[in-house]
Amino acid sequence: MDSAIDQLPLALRAEIDELPTLPAVVSACLDELHDPRSNSQRVADLMLADVGLTARALKLVNSSIFALYREVTSLSHAIALLGSARLEEIILSVTLPQLFGKGPSGTLVKRIWEHSFATAFMAREIAVRVGCTRPADAYVAGLMHDMGLLVEARCLAAPMRDFLKTTADHPEWNLQAERQAIGADHTMVGIALADHWGFPDGVREVISYHHAPAGHGDPVAIIHVADRCAENSGLAIRELEPVTAEEFDLTAWCRTVLPSSLALPDDLDLVAGSADWAGQVRALVQELIHIG
Numbered sequence: 218m219d220s221a222i223d224q225l226p227l228a229l230r231a232e233i234d235e236l237p238t239l240p241a242v243v244s245a246c247l248d249e250l251h252d253p254r255s256n257s258q259r260v261a262d263l264m265l266a267d268v269g270l271t272a273r274a275l276k277l278v279n280s281s282i283f284a285l286y287r288e289v290t291s292l293s294h295a296i297a298l299l300g301s302a303r304l305e306e307i308i309l310s311v312t313l314p315q316l317f318g319k320g321p322s323g324t325l326v327k328r329i330w331e332h333s334f335a336t337a338f339m340a341r342e343i344a345v346r347v348g349c350t351r352p353a354d355a356y357v358a359g360l361m362h363d364m365g366l367l368v369e370a371r372c373l374a375a376p377m378r379d380f381l382k383t384t385a386d387h388p389e390w391n392l393q394a395e396r397q398a399i400g401a402d403h404t405m406v407g408i409a410l411a412d413h414w415g416f417p418d419g420v421r422e423v424i425s426y427h428h429a430p431a432g433h434g435d436p437v438a439i440i441h442v443a444d445r446c447a448e449n450s451g452l453a454i455r456e457l458e459p460v461t462a463e464e465f466d467l468t469a470w471c472r473t474v475l476p477s478s479l480a481l482p483d484d485l486d487l488v489a490g491s492a493d494w495a496g497q498v499r500a501l502v503q504e505l506i507h508i509g
């Protein structure tokens with residue numbers, strides 16, 4: 218059977234092939250973090266061997282989104298304050314933008330990053346509130362769910378902009394129209410990218426089904442909701458207006474799209490709707506992403 222990348226148009230295949238694979242130090246850290254016998258000091262030691270990775274991680278930890286109220290100057294201090302469970306989120310948050318490197322500039326690329334980080338933070342928040350044992354999985358899946366769009370925006374910017382323009386009036390994302398315009402949709406491209414970087418099946422499942430979560434379990438449902446929360450707060454890939462809690466009943470909407478097994482809290486709007494949240498995400502992306 219063809220692998221995911223073989224089903225993509227040539228330009229998208231070439232774009233993915235040219236992206237670096239995960240650096241060895243990052244893979245080693247992730248393996249260690251997934252090992253039940255791991256300890257945070259070993260991960261910190263691995264990270265410290267890469268000065269750039271450590272510096273970028275500390276910069277992220279000190280950004281306003283983590284709201285630590287005091288400067289963190291070492292990895293061990295960061296682990297003490299945040300817990301080692303967040304290391305995976307931090308490592309991937311600072312690594313993925315590096316892997317894409319300096320690419321085409323423009324509003325679309327920036328919006329995709331803002332939306333991706335917003336969805337990751339929201340997914341993590343939801344996962345914590347519904348009692349998931351590994352909220353980091355939700356964060357990583359949130360960060361990755363639309364990465365296929367980033368690949369498309371980098372190499373097929375013009376058809377991508379046309380597609381976004383022609384579907385701007387539709388609240389739901391139209392995967393079929395995307396396939397007609399681009400030759401593939403971002404779930405297909407995202408899977409090929411997840412394969413390229415060796416992400417686990419859980420991330421691949423979220424990428425595949427985040428626009429149609431019915432029957433695909435809680436992780437997919439969580440990203441579906443986080444995706445909508447990010448959009449409602451104005452961190453959307455398309456030019457959608459922010460939606461207030463009065464205009465959109467998130468809890469009622471969740472009941473229609475989610476498995477009844479997933480008991481979401483009633484106050485999700487509080488996070489995405491808080492006045493400075495979207496601004497914090499934008500500021501973070503400004504810091505982390507090298508656009509242009």
Ligand SMILES: [Fe+2]
Nearest residue numbers: 362363427428
């Ligand atoms: Fe998507």
Ligand SMILES: [Fe+2]
Nearest residue numbers: 336362363444
């Ligand atoms: Fe999305």
